[in-house]
Amino acid sequence: MRPIILRLAWKSLGNRRLSSLIAMLSMTLSTALVLGVYRLGRGVQSSFSSTLSGTDLIVGARGGSLELLLYSVFHLGQATNNVRMSSYDYFTKHPAVEWTIPLSMGDSYRGHRVVATNQGFFDHYRFHGDQALAFAEGQSFGGTLELVAGAEAARDQRLRLGQQIALSHGLGDERVSGSALIHRDKRFVVTGILERTGTPIDKSLYISLEGMEAIHAGWSEGRPPQISGSDSLNMSELPSEALAPTQITSFLVGAKSRVAVLHLQREIALYEGEALTAVIPGLALSELWQKLSYFEEALGVILLVVLALAFMGILLSLFASLSERRREIALLRTVGARPHQILLLLMSESLLLTVQGTFCGVGLAALSQFALAPWISREFGVSLAPGLLSGTELSIALAVIIVSPWIGLFPAWRAYKQSLAYDLLQRQ
Amino acid sequence: MTHALLEARDLRFRYPRQDRDIRIPNFTLSAGEAILVYGRSGSGKSTLLHLVSGLVNDYRGSLSFENKELRELSPTAMDQLRFEAYGNIYQSFNLLPYLNVLENVTLPAELRGQDLRERAGELIRHMGLEGFEKRRVSELSIGQQQRVAAVRALLMKPRLLLADEPTSSLDIHNKKLFMDLLFGMCRSEGTALLFVSHDPELQELFDKRVELTSSEGGIA
Numbered sequence: 001m002r003p004i005i006l007r008l009a010w011k012s013l014g015n016r017r018l019s020s021l022i023a024m025l026s027m028t029l030s031t032a033l034v035l036g037v038y039r040l041g042r043g044v045q046s047s048f049s050s051t052l053s054g055t056d057l058i059v060g061a062r063g064g065s066l067e068l069l070l071y072s073v074f075h076l077g078q079a080t081n082n083v084r085m086s087s088y089d090y091f092t093k094h095p096a097v098e099w100t101i102p103l104s105m106g107d108s109y110r111g112h113r114v115v116a117t118n119q120g121f122f123d124h125y126r127f128h129g130d131q132a133l134a135f136a137e138g139q140s141f142g143g144t145l146e147l148v149a150g151a152e153a154a155r156d157q158r159l160r161l162g163q164q165i166a167l168s169h170g171l172g173d174e175r176v177s178g179s180a181l182i183h184r185d186k187r188f189v190v191t192g193i194l195e196r197t198g199t200p201i202d203k204s205l206y207i208s209l210e211g212m213e214a215i216h217a218g219w220s221e222g223r224p225p226q227i228s229g230s231d232s233l234n235m236s237e238l239p240s241e242a243l244a245p246t247q248i249t250s251f252l253v254g255a256k257s258r259v260a261v262l263h264l265q266r267e268i269a270l271y272e273g274e275a276l277t278a279v280i281p282g283l284a285l286s287e288l289w290q291k292l293s294y295f296e297e298a299l300g301v302i303l304l305v306v307l308a309l310a311f312m313g314i315l316l317s318l319f320a321s322l323s324e325r326r327r328e329i330a331l332l333r334t335v336g337a338r339p340h341q342i343l344l345l346l347m348s349e350s351l352l353l354t355v356q357g358t359f360c361g362v363g364l365a366a367l368s369q370f371a372l373a374p375w376i377s378r379e380f381g382v383s384l385a386p387g388l389l390s391g392t393e394l395s396i397a398l399a400v401i402i403v404s405p406w407i408g409l410f411p412a413w414r415a416y417k418q419s420l421a422y423d424l425l426q427r428q
Numbered sequence: 429m430t431h432a433l434l435e436a437r438d439l440r441f442r443y444p445r446q447d448r449d450i451r452i453p454n455f456t457l458s459a460g461e462a463i464l465v466y467g468r469s470g471s472g473k474s475t476l477l478h479l480v481s482g483l484v485n486d487y488r489g490s491l492s493f494e495n496k497e498l499r500e501l502s503p504t505a506m507d508q509l510r511f512e513a514y515g516n517i518y519q520s521f522n523l524l525p526y527l528n529v530l531e532n533v534t535l536p537a538e539l540r541g542q543d544l545r546e547r548a549g550e551l552i553r554h555m556g557l558e559g560f561e562k563r564r565v566s567e568l569s570i571g572q573q574q575r576v577a578a579v580r581a582l583l584m585k586p587r588l589l590l591a592d593e594p595t596s597s598l599d600i601h602n603k604k605l606f607m608d609l610l611f612g613m614c615r616s617e618g619t620a621l622l623f624v625s626h627d628p629e630l631q632e633l634f635d636k637r638v639e640l641t642s643s644e645g646g647i648a
Contacts, residue, residue, distance in 0.1 A: 004538040008524075015526035327521050335580065336511045336536040 005341055009348035012328070016321055023317035024357045030310030031361020031400065034303050035393055036368060041299045042390075043382040047128060048289060051199045052252075052281045054126030055101075056261045059083065059091065059268055060250035062275035066291070069284040072103055072250040074200045075113040079105075082247040087273050091253065094267075096260040099124045101252040104212050104245065107167045107183070112153040113204040114167050116212035116248075122148075124254055127199045128383060137161055138192035144210045144243060147188040152202035154193040163190045167205075167215060183215040198380050210243040217243075253278070307400060311407045314353050318346060318411035329415050343412045350408025351401070358397050362389060431495075432456035433587060433620045434480065438489035441475060452476055452489075455638050459587065462614065462621040464631060467640035473624040476640070477590055480622060481514065482506035493588070511540075515581030515619070519593040522577030523565040530561040533580045544583055551579040554616075555609050571602030578610050582617055589614060591623045595630070607633055 013020040052058075052073050060068040061081030070076040092100045101124055104116035122133050122140050138161045141148055149159045159165070165188055169181035188207060196202055255261045261280065268278035322329075329342055337345075366388050373384045389397065439452035450472035457463050465473050478484045479491055485499045492498065493509065501509065523532045530548060537544035552561060555575045565573055574594050581589055591610075595603045611633065614621045623634065631637055 004535075011526045012524075328524060331521065331524065332535075332539075334510075334516050336539045336584070338539075341539060 005344045006348050006352075008332075009345055009352055012325075012345070013349055013352060019317050019321055020353065023314045023353050024360070026313035027310045027354055027357025028360040028364055030306050030313075031358045031397065032364035032368060033306050034396060034400075035362065035365035035389075037299065037303060037306070038393060038396065039365070039369065039384050039390075040376075040382065041296070043376075043384045044295075045289060046385070047198060047380075047382045049282070049285050050128045051285065052125075052127060053129055054124070054254065055252045055281050056255040056258070057253040057265055057268070057278045058250060058281055058284070059253060059276055059278045062277050065277060065279040065284050066288055068250060068277055068279055069281065069288060071105065072252070073281065073285075075105065075115065075204050076200075079249045082249055083251065083276065084274055085244075085246050085248065087271065087276065088248055088251050090271075090273060091251075091268065094264070096255055096257070096264050097253055098256045099254040101125060102209060102245075102248045103250050103252070104209055104248040106249070107169055107212070107215070109153070109165060109167050109205050110157055112150075112157065114207060114212075115204050116207050116209045116245075118209060121206065125201075125252070127197050127201065131197070133197065133201065134195040135192050136195045138190070141191055141206070141208050141211070144208060144214050145186055145188050146191040146207070146211070148192040148194060148206040149190055150194050150202040150204045150206070151196035153205055154190075159190050159193065161190055161193070164188065165190065167207075169216075186215045196378060198377065198382060209245040209248065213243045213245050303396075310357070311404070314350055314404070315407055315410065317353075318350060318408060319414070322411055322415055325415070339416050342416050343409070346412035346415055347405040347408040351405045354401055354404030354407075358400055362397060431458065432492075433459055433461075433494060434622065435492050436490070439479070439491050440488045441472070441479060441484065441486075442488075443475075450475060450640065452479075452640065453638055455636060457588070457620050457622060457636070459620055460615060460618045461636065462611065462623060462634045463636040463638060464634040465622065465624045465638045465640060466626060466628065466631065468626060471640040473626070473640055474592060477592055477622070477624055480588075480590060481510060511536075512584075513587045515584065515586035515589040517574070517577045517581050517589070517591040517594045519596050522580070522594075523573055525564070525566045528562050528564050529557060529568070529576050532565055532576055533583055536580065536584050540584075548579070548583055551582060551613070552576075554613060555579050556605075569602075571598050571606060574598065574602075574606055575609060578606070578613065582613055582619060585617060586619060588620045588622060591621065593625050594623075595625065595627065603627075 058068055058072050060072060060079060061083055063080055067077060067079075071079050088100065088102055091097055099120055101120045102117055103121075105113060107114040119140060125133055127133075135148075136151065138148075147165070149157075153159070157165075166182050166184045166186075167188060169183060188211065194201065253264070255264055265278045265280065268276050332342060332345070333339075369384050376382050376384060434457040436452050436455050438454065440449055441452075442449040452472070455463060465476055467473055475484070479487055479498070480493070482498050482501065487499065490497060493513070496509075498506070524535070527535065529552065530545070533548045533552060534545055537548075549561070552558060555578060557572065557575055557579070560568065560572065560576075565576060568576065577594070581591075594610075595606055598606060607630065610621070613619075623630075
């Protein structure tokens with residue numbers, strides 16, 4: 001392309017500052033949006049994959065690995081079978097095991113899951129790389145009827161330290177299903193509220209395994225005990241063995257060595273005490289993400305639509321300018337511009353608008369990320385990849401720039417056809 | 429004897445879908461000559477320019493440039509002829525407002541990949557526009573703009589310059605200045621001038637005059 005065409009395109013765009021600026025702004029916003037959505041999507045995937053980190057195995061009753069992952073990590077769905085405490089104890093004492101975290105679920109508070117666990121949960125649970133759980137307020141549960149709230153659960157239910165709450169039996173929201181199965185006889189006191197993690201941890205409440213046993217003391221086949229005369233059951237009346245859990249839902253395992261994980265997994269699968277399943281969280285999370293491929297597809301469609309709208313903006317801007325530029329183009333033809341040069345002129349304008357828009361869009365995306373990343377991380381637990389452009393993002397930007405001249409082809413063709421009419425001479 | 433550059437013989441044109449035609453008086457135009465085509469509005473002055481430019485070719489009679497019948501030229505050949513042999517000055521919108529004087533003048537050369545900045549500088553000087561080279565044309569007066577248009581039209585050394593009422597928006601002083609400079613340039617360049625105007629004051633400046641009437645015209 002001769003420089004004169006690029007120069008003309010540049011100056012002609014400058015002469016139509018407002019419409020050029022609007023078209024460029026549309027491309028800037030679209031590019032920033034595309035890069036932002038893409039980066040956010042990658043961030044969500046990355047955060048999803050690192051919902052649980054540092055844990056080598058998740059162990060539950062024999063069943064599907066995805067179900068095990070869902071109820072143990074995402075607190076979704078229910079286990080069909082429990083794990084005997086003896087099995088948990090066996091593997092806790094296994095020489096290849098560094099630590100374990102027991103998880104027992106089944107109750108809830110106003111739609112928030114209640115997870116029974118032990119101090120190991122606060123000591124060993126890691127997410128988003130090597131981040132440990134931290135307390136925004138208060139401390140871990142010490143007594144049987146003490147409770148720690150996840151950040152979101154605390155915010156949603158306006159929980160505060162020292163507040164007493166009654167948990168519901170089962171997973172339904174008692175405000176919807178009625179109050180028949182509320183553990184009113186044993187109220188828990190909030191002793192701690194966790195910092196936000198951006199993981200399912202935030203949505204749940206945490207009690208001790210003994211607390212879980214305490215509220216179910218006297219229950220038979222899922223029915224509450226008949227208590228007469230009082231709405232409250234005295235803890236001191238419960239024998240200490242009544243608080244010792246006999247089964248849990250699942251448990252997390254940290255191995256002493258990564259090399260031992262596969263051996264341990266096989267050993268758990270072959271465990272004779274009961275039928276167990278052990279899954280490697282990373283693999284299971286990847287498998288789950290694959291199953292959620294519609295998310296990626298939806299993201300792709302959104303990105304394409306946004307880009308199509310941006311190109312439509314440029315197309316409309318060029319088309320709109322055509323009518324006011326008929327004489328300009330005719331004049332160019334009369335001073336010797338050949339039809340292909342008119343074609344190249346409009347394609348160059350499209351290219352220039354896109355290149356500027358894309359560069360500004362990259363800058364805007366970087367600035368927005370710089371400004372919003374801490375808030376996104378704090379509020380949603382999604383960490384955005386640092387840096388200006390990743391390889392894929394650069395490819396997206398280049399693809400946009402490569403496509404842009406061809407967008408200018410349609411108005412260029414129209415201008416070319418019009419310019420043949422030499423309407424400059426035919427005006428009278 | 430000079431050879432005719434442009435020649436019209438028994439030239440007639442009927443406007444499509446109109447019950448009206450124009451008859452162009454016979455004329456010849458040789459290199460360095462200047463001819464004025466005049467007449468009232470609607471008499472067909474611009475139509476004659478369209479015929480010479482090859483934009484309209486369904487005429488009767490003969491219209492030839494350098495002995496080539498224009499009607500018989502292919503669109504590509506006509507395009508080529510327009511770009512290589514013709515220069516144009518219009519009543520208005522001669523220039524691209526976003527370019528400066530020098531850029532407007534050298535545009536035809538640049539579009540052909542030629543560097544004629546030196547010649548452009550000379551022509552600009554001859555037209556009394558020295559010092560205005562870097563000024564945006566939108567900052568110039570109408571008279572100055574028309575002079576820039578004349579310089580640009582002559583840059584590529586056209587054999588025929590077509591001027592369509594270029595003085596109609598100029599005051600008396602600027603009109604005289606423009607015409608003096610244009611004639612001087614055309615003579616020194618040996619360029620033939622086909623000048624369309626409805627202004628009777630200009631008649632005495634020309635070697636030949638063609639008067640057009642709505643149905644037929646006569647040569648003076």
